[in-house]
Amino acid sequence: MSGTHEDAVISRQVRRLESLLEAEGIVGGDTVDEVIDGFLAGASPVNGAKVVARAWTDPAYRERLLADGTSAVGELGFSAGGVQKQRLRVVENTADTHNVIVCTLCSCYPLRLLGPSPGWYKSEAYRSRVVRDPRGVLAEFGVTLPESVDITVWDSSAETRYMVLPRRPAGTDRLNEEELASLITRNGLIGTGVL
Amino acid sequence: MTDRFAAGAHVRTYPHDPPHHTRLPRYARGKRGVVVEPEGRAPLADVRAQGRDDARVEMIYAVRFAARELWGEGDHHVVLDLSESYLREAE
Numbered sequence: 177m178s179g180t181h182e183d184a185v186i187s188r189q190v191r192r193l194e195s196l197l198e199a200e201g202i203v204g205g206d207t208v209d210e211v212i213d214g215f216l217a218g219a220s221p222v223n224g225a226k227v228v229a230r231a232w233t234d235p236a237y238r239e240r241l242l243a244d245g246t247s248a249v250g251e252l253g254f255s256a257g258g259v260q261k262q263r264l265r266v267v268e269n270t271a272d273t274h275n276v277i278v279c280t281l282c283s284c285y286p287l288r289l290l291g292p293s294p295g296w297y298k299s300e301a302y303r304s305r306v307v308r309d310p311r312g313v314l315a316e317f318g319v320t321l322p323e324s325v326d327i328t329v330w331d332s333s334a335e336t337r338y339m340v341l342p343r344r345p346a347g348t349d350r351l352n353e354e355e356l357a358s359l360i361t362r363n364g365l366i367g368t369g370v371l
Numbered sequence: 372m373t374d375r376f377a378a379g380a381h382v383r384t385y386p387h388d389p390p391h392h393t394r395l396p397r398y399a400r401g402k403r404g405v406v407v408e409p410e411g412r413a414p415l416a417d418v419r420a421q422g423r424d425d426a427r428v429e430m431i432y433a434v435r436f437a438a439r440e441l442w443g444e445g446d447h448h449v450v451l452d453l454s455e456s457y458l459r460e461a462e
Contacts, residue, residue: 280396281394307449308438308442308445326446327446328447329447329449331450331451332452333451333452333453334454
């Protein structure tokens, strides 16, 4: 289990529940850790980066990705992740539009494609402010967009998970797919960064 | 079963304030938006979160709201995924 928030009420409740389940023989001593490890295994922003690099280099793949993200990432062996099956929608940044992902109700996130979410993504400050003043929040991430760029904030409030398809940086025409993937950042996939 | 709302439909969210979990955020209650697309069906979270197993399965719609409608200011948009029973036809 995570070593943080050890004294939080929820942590004590979880520990108590886990020990009761073990005492009753419902789960083994290592079961919960094994499930968590299995859930996180292979969950990484490297996966999202591979998807984006493929979309940048293969126009037909890009079309499939934007039309049906779930199936298109499945072609590369990925899913949006979660214990339940989740639909993925990929939203594309262009010269005129910029997309940002949030979950104002909790912290929904395409975990298998982006890895565990950063602390700020789960913070009340980010969740409450980005839907109200995305330009202000983006500026704090060092992202200043021209006034002419329309910003759309995608609030993941149900079964769909979102990932941003960032704009391909200028001057990268000669890079191959693997080199392109190395340019892509986690914040670029959330929309709080540009590449 | 046909979807109640098609892409482009103008809808308004209910202004209700239920005493239980809901996936209609407070900031988007009673607001007018435009359907982006029907996304798929899922059991209504409001009912499921109460531990009941009789949640009806409803279409969830991506709905786009102008910041000005939500906050009275701003030039951006916010898209939310909302269950059919959160929505009615906009007047």
